[in-house]
Amino acid sequence: MGVYITNDPTKCVGCNRCIKNCPIDEANISQSVDGKIFVRMDNEKCIVCGSCLTACKHDSRLFIDDTERFFADLYNGMDISLMVAPAMKTNFNEWGRILAWLRSCGVKKVYDVSFGADICTWAHIRYLQQHPGRKMITQPCPAIVSYIVKHQTQLITRLSPVHSPMLCAAIYMRQEEGGDSRIAALSPCVAKAAEFAETNGIVSYNVTFAGLQRYMDLHGVSLPEEERGFDHHEGGLGFLFPVPGGLKDNVEHYLGRAVRIDKAEGQTSVYKALAEYAQEEESNLPDIFDVLNCAEGCIAGTGCGAEQRSPFAKRASLDAGWRKATDSGGREHLDELYAEFDEKLQWRHFLRRYTAKPVPSIGVSADGIEDAFRALGKFDEVSRRFDCGACGSDTCKEMAVKIAKRINTPQSCIEKAHKDISREHKKLMDIQMQSANNLNTILEDIARIKSVAEGIASNMDSITQSINDFERMTNDIKRIASQINIISLNASIEAARAGKAGRAFAVVAEEIGNLANNSKRSVQNSAVVSAKATTAIALITEMVSQISQEVNESFTEVEPLMRFRQMLQSEKTGADMDAAKQEETPGLLSNE
Helix, strand or coil: CCCCEEECCCCCCCCCHHHHHCCCCCCEEEEEECCEEEEEECCCCCCCCCHHHHHCCCCCEEECCCHHHHHHHHHCCCCEEEEECCHHHHHCCCHHHHHHHHHHCCCCCEEEHHHHHHHHHHHHHHHHHHCCCCCEECCCCHHHHHHHHHHCHHHHHHECCECCHHHHHHHHHHHHHCCCCEEEEEECCCCHHHHHHHCCCCCCEEEEHHHHHHHHHHCCCCCCCCCCCCCCCCCCCHHHCCCCCHHHHHHHHHHCCCCCEEEEECCCCHHHHHHHHHHCCHHHCCCEEEEECCCCHHHHCCCCCCCCCCHHHHHHHHHHHHHHHHHCCHHHHHHHHHHHHHHHCCHHHHECCCCCCCCCCCCCCHHHHHHHHHHCCCCCCCHHHCCCCCCCCCCHHHHHHHHHCCCCCHHHCHHHHHHHHHHHHHHHHHHHHHHHHHHHHHHHHHHHHHHHHHHHHHHHHHHHHHHHHHHHHHHHHHHHHHHHHHHHHHHHHHHHHHHHHHHHHHHHHHHHHHHHHHHHHHHHHHHHHHHHHHHHHHHHHHHHHHHHHHHHHHHHHHHHHHHHHHHHHHHHHHHHHHHHHHHHCCCCCCCC
8 A cells, every 4th residue: 555644753742642543553663763753654554544643732633635636637738537435525515616626627527426425225135135145344445455455454344335426436437437537535644645556556646635635725716606416317215325334324214123233433443343243242233233443434535624513504505405305205206216236236336346555563472561660660550550641652561561562651651751850850850959058068168268368367456466566665665765775875974074983884874875775777668567567467367357258148149059959958858758658659640
């Protein structure tokens, strides 16, 4: 099969919505590159169910259809006829004007697939009549077929051999029109392109409703006022096929409850039901299992795009058609229609064969699963059953299996992420507390420096005062020395007058004079030293004053850090208490 859905990893945010909604476990692969999580597709395993298209909210998933190629070929003169899915009437209010515009673009003929649905129902009835007791799964939905031929190959023999309504319509068109005219399908389904590729190219283009609307918007198409219909006569109840149980309603309207028909629809349940169907006992199986990929059926298919009408409005239009068909002799009309089919058609011409294309599943061992649980940080049964589903898997066991298969990454686990963040937060808190403790040591050292600086400043004041006292004392000594020097001079004079009698006294007077001069010189030297000491002390005092000022400013600046330390201590105490609670109740998230 080709590629019909693509993904843009640059737009993926790793939200896991695509994984959660995809019915195929191995079709999406979650990866972590440089800390960024994104999901890529495995197109080999994809069944084109389109669940990721509706799940993705970031435009990472895109579908591919043939709209541009269809219009390019049409404008180049290619002979193309168009078949239109009955859901066209429920999705476009002005569908008749759109058909008129398409005819003006060069479309040759236009057929309603409802007519193909009538052929599909007729062929099913004739096949059941020829093969009584045959248990089968209807297959109007190519995603269902893709799922079975890839992932449930044992159900291939159960698949109804009757073509889908679109292919029945296309085969009818080939028989009626003949020639080399190409057939384009205006469909509500992205996966129809896969069906067309698998059925020998009977249909050449899959133009989705969303693709058509996008093309008209892009090219500013102005629709004509006229409306146009289809190039064949009115059908039966085939218009009911787009809704869940549409084939069931058609068959039961014709056969009553002669056969048991069960139904299932929607990606969240139909594939699970098919897996259970594969394991069920034959006696419990319905005659027909009517299944659809989309929960609302084809009226809200994967190729419908933005809703133009509400689901209630869509169903109201179908109900009106139902009432009209049944009130006007619906059974008689079907009898006439089927009689016409019996006369003009061969029901065997509307059968197909299926080829199994099994996709091997990735093997995984019990040890691999155990390693995955350890990578998730899940070591006990409680944490291994957390089952929040945020990773895209319903259970932690399923997530562990995917990790073991290397199609998911532990980084996608929200519980692991929470635990990792909690551990990193605790480490950061411990580092901050260590830093705060170091800060406290620094603050204590600063406090001691401040105390020593204040002591030095106080001692410098005492020393300065002592030097001042010393200067006063030396001044007194200087004055005394001057007085003694005068006394010595006077004594020398008196000794000279006394002659020999005063000679001894003269010696004493000389020594007293020498003592006075020596004292004077000493005092002068002390004054020089005292001046230098005073200058040095003044410098020291200034430096100590500056140190004290800077220490005080440091205290002012670190005061908020002290408060921050107290806050950290409080938070750490709270975190330790939360950790203790988590140890008591493992697997539960804290309230952080």
